[in-house]
Structures are given as C-alpha cells and as structure tokens.
Amino acid sequence: MLKLYNTLTRKIEEFKALEDKKVGLYTCGPTVYNYAHIGNLRTYVFEDILKRVLLYNKYKIKHVMNITDVGHLTDDADFGEDKLEKAARKTNKDAWEIADFYTQAFQNNIEDLNILEPDIWCKATDHIKEQIKLVQALIDKGLTYETSDGIYFDTTKIDDYGKLANLKNQELKAGARVEMGEKKNPHDFALWKWSEQSELHPERSEGSRQQSELHPERSESSAKKPKRQMEWEAPFGKAQGKFGRMGFPGWHIECSAMSIKYLGDQFDIHCGGIDHLPVHHTNEIAQSEAYTGKKPWVKYWLHGEFLLINSGKMAKSEDNFITLDTIKDKGFSPLSYRYFLLQTHYRKQLNFSWEALEAAKNGLDRLYRLVLETKKMETDDSAPETKDKFLELINDDLNIPEALALVWDGLKDRSISYETLLNFDKVLGLGLDNIKEEVEIPSQVQALLDKRAKAREEKDWKKSDEIREEIEKMGYRLEDSDEGQRVVK
Ligand code: AMP
Numbered sequence: 001m002l003k004l005y006n007t008l009t010r011k012i013e014e015f016k017a018l019e020d021k022k023v024g025l026y027t028c029g030p031t032v033y034n035y036a037h038i039g040n041l042r043t044y045v046f047e048d049i050l051k052r053v054l055l056y057n058k059y060k061i062k063h064v065m066n067i068t069d070v071g072h073l074t075d076d077a078d079f080g081e082d083k084l085e086k087a088a089r090k091t092n093k094d095a096w097e098i099a100d101f102y103t104q105a106f107q108n109n110i111e112d113l114n115i116l117e118p119d120i121w122c123k124a125t126d127h128i129k130e131q132i133k134l135v136q137a138l139i140d141k142g143l144t145y146e147t148s149d150g151i152y153f154d155t156t157k158i159d160d161y162g163k164l165a166n167l168k169n170q171e172l173k174a175g176a177r178v179e180m181g182e183k184k185n186p187h188d189f190a191l192w193k194w195s196e197q198s199e200l201h202p203e204r205s206e207g208s209r210q211q212s213e214l215h216p217e218r219s220e221s222s223a224k225k226p227k228r229q230m231e232w233e234a235p236f237g238k239a240q241g242k243f244g245r246m247g248f249p250g251w252h253i254e255c256s257a258m259s260i261k262y263l264g265d266q267f268d269i270h271c272g273g274i275d276h277l278p279v280h281h282t283n284e285i286a287q288s289e290a291y292t293g294k295k296p297w298v299k300y301w302l303h304g305e306f307l308l309i310n311s312g313k314m315a316k317s318e319d320n321f322i323t324l325d326t327i328k329d330k331g332f333s334p335l336s337y338r339y340f341l342l343q344t345h346y347r348k349q350l351n352f353s354w355e356a357l358e359a360a361k362n363g364l365d366r367l368y369r370l371v372l373e374t375k376k377m378e379t380d381d382s383a384p385e386t387k388d389k390f391l392e393l394i395n396d397d398l399n400i401p402e403a404l405a406l407v408w409d410g411l412k413d414r415s416i417s418y419e420t421l422l423n424f425d426k427v428l429g430l431g432l433d434n435i436k437e438e439v440e441i442p443s444q445v446q447a448l449l450d451k452r453a454k455a456r457e458e459k460d461w462k463k464s465d466e467i468r469e470e471i472e473k474m475g476y477r478l479e480d481s482d483e484g485q486r487v488v489k
C-alpha cells in the first residue's frame, strides 16, 4: 500500500488512483529566465522519486511538465516586470531566445541528474488560446473584474478559496506584503494583464493605434528599441489598456489550462516546491474548480521542502544561488548531488554546503565500490524480507533515507544481490547499472598521464588534448576533476 502526505488534507493517506493503475501527474516546471539553481533541482529530484516509486508500484503514468516562458512577474504576484522580458532587456536578446536557451539548460540538468523526462513538456506561450478560453469562461461566470492593468479573479466569489494553504478571510501570512493596486481584495489575482504603458512601447506612447503598429518589433527600423515581445490580443475586456487588448496571461492560469488540456478536468497528483502553496497552487485550484465546476480538481497535492544555503532559502532572485554546472565545474558528478539529496526526506529542509556534498560524494564512491564487489561475487538472491522492507519504506511517504540505509546494511553484511541492487536502483536512480570501474593503469599510460598533468600545469591545452587523444586510442577514457585525472576503461 502506497501512502503519501497530501497537503490538501494535511494527512498521510493511502494513494488510490482515480482510474485503476493509471496516474495523471502534473509538476510545475521552471521559469526560464535564468539557470535552475540546485534548490529548484531538489524539487525536481523529489518529483522524480515520486514518479519512480509509482512506477515501481506498477502504475502507468502520464506526466506533464510546463515551461513558464511568459507571465511570471518579478514580484511573484501581479506587479512588476515579466521575468523573461527583464532578462531579455538586460542582455539585449529577445525573450524567445532567453526562453530557448534556459529551457535547453534545464533539460540538460534533468538528464544529468538521471531524472525521468515528462511525457509532455508544454510551454505557456504555446497555449495562449487555451488560457484565453479559460479566462473567458471565468468572465462569463461573473467571477472576475477588470482594472486598468488587467482582468482579476475575485476570490470572495467562491466559498472555499485558500483551502490548500488553510488561508482564511483574506488574511495574509505573517510578514506577507501585498501590493493592492486596484485589486478589491488582497488574495485576488490577475488572470490577464494588459501590456504596460509607455516603457516597453516607447514608439506607441503617442499617436494612433493601428494593428500593424502593435507589433513594431517585426519591422526592421525599430529592431533595437526595447519593447514587450510577448503579447497577444485578447477577445475580452473593455480595452482599457493603452494598447487596446494587447496583453499576456497571468502566471497561474497556464498551469490550469495546460494540466486540464492534457490530464482532464480531474487528475491524481500535482506537485511543486513548498513556496507554491499559498499563492500559485492556491490560485490554480480556485480558477480550475471554478472553471470545471468539479471538485476536487486534483486529488493529491505534494510539496517538497526547501534547499537552504547558510540557513536561508536559495532563490533565483538572490545572489546566493548555485547551479549544477558550478557543481560539475568543481569536479562533483551530478549523481553525487542526487545522492546528497536522497539522504534527507523530501518534507524536511536541507542545508547545502560544499563539505556536505563532499561527504555525499565519498559516500557514493564507496557505495559504488561495494556494488561492484557484489557484482563480481556469486551472491544468492536477497532475502524476500529485504525486498519487502524496501517496498514498505519507499511506500511510506517516500522514505528514501531509510531505504538507502537498508541498502547499506545489505552491502555491508553481503546479504543483498546485485540483481536486487539494480532493481532498487529503479527507484533511487543512482546509475548502479553503469558504474565506471577504475582500472589498473599500465606504465605507458601513466607516463602519458604525467606528461599531460605537466602540460595542464603550463596551460598548454593543445598538448593536453593531444595526449588525451593518444590515451583514448589505447582504449582508456579520461575524466578531469579537482582531484586530478581519472582513468576509466
Ligand atoms: P521557478 O523556476 O522559480 O518557478 O521554480 C521551480 C521550482 O523550484 C518550483 O517548484 C519551486 O517551488 C521550486 N523551488 C524554488 N526555490 C526552491 C528551493 N530553495 N528549494 C527547493 N525548491 C525550490
């Protein structure tokens, strides 16, 4: 029996799929204006473990992940600048280039961390039609109002707003600050925003508003002017915006529109980081249930806790963030980072430090050595109790730290077979089926290695590369890390 902590009921519950052994899973994806940091990646590793545990329990999964490439504003609520537009302006690129670049970087991270890919990746900008349809339906139901900057959802019109985060009567979380603008109630949120005034449309601040001029970015003469690049014409609204009905979707509406499109009006599981609980997920529920009229929209909500650094939250908007590339540049493998994460339960905060990562790396190296020894030994199949215990632990709200402890015990007393280890690794995803064996290095190769080390000291990269090729021709492969060169067969 699989048990999961459901944020919606604040209880550990037995998981029962809506339909037999089929699971619809939606995970909020990255906002692609910058690299994902290792805190973001903690959330994706937790979701990957959840998915692998479901697969281990023989569920068929349809997993959808969005890419937020429009609508996420700098204050994380309804005001400020679009994060992508801002990044584009700062770098003199266009918002589409920024989105493509960071989407690719994110997908590389996913692959490096051995995270199983979603079945469907969906971009907010590819689903504007679906979002407009949803906003229109909420307008038709009388649940919205219009201000000079957008169309807002009136959260007082539904009776259970805030049930996920237990918010009551428009009260705010301690310390929360809400910019009201023309909003009627603190919790109301934007479904659609009109394009900004003047700043990003300098060429439009006076004069007429011809359709052709609404997209001056497409004419060469204005190629270098700053402008809003992501905007669409809406069929609704009184066109109060200075630029008619040109605008863009609010941040939350994309997740409702795309999850409903791909997973239906009701589905099984929705996940994200804990910071999404009071606003983003709360608003997703409000608009989705108002739209479909069916409750609950999602049966199980799971949230991963934060990765901290120096005891503060790691955030893209702060300067405290570390990327997976930095980890790799320092000579750690992405799987060492994955192993570091697996040692802590997903609902506990976790503090990152380089020392802790180093310890995880050493732990994983040792684990690999023991797994290789097991592979070479003729061990009997593991006791059935070991397999049962593993299943019991992972099914107990994803208790991976204890499942790892079980693996260690089995390796130490040699009671676990290689076959069982590979089977458990379907959940752990530590690459146990592909451990590179360190090899005995023949003196010829060692001599080349020494020559190459010297070339590298002298920063003679050409020579270093030539020697690498020579070594590779001899059937060996080289990996460079902080600790020097490593040879694998
Ligand atoms: P974003 O790209 O900002 O939309 O965030 C992507 C995911 O990372 C979301 O599920 C967030 O909840 C999650 N997240 C953000 N910061 C952290 C953190 N420090 N630790 C863990 N997850 C985080």
Ligand code: ZN
Pocket: 027, 028, 029, 255, 280
């Ligand atoms: Zn979302």
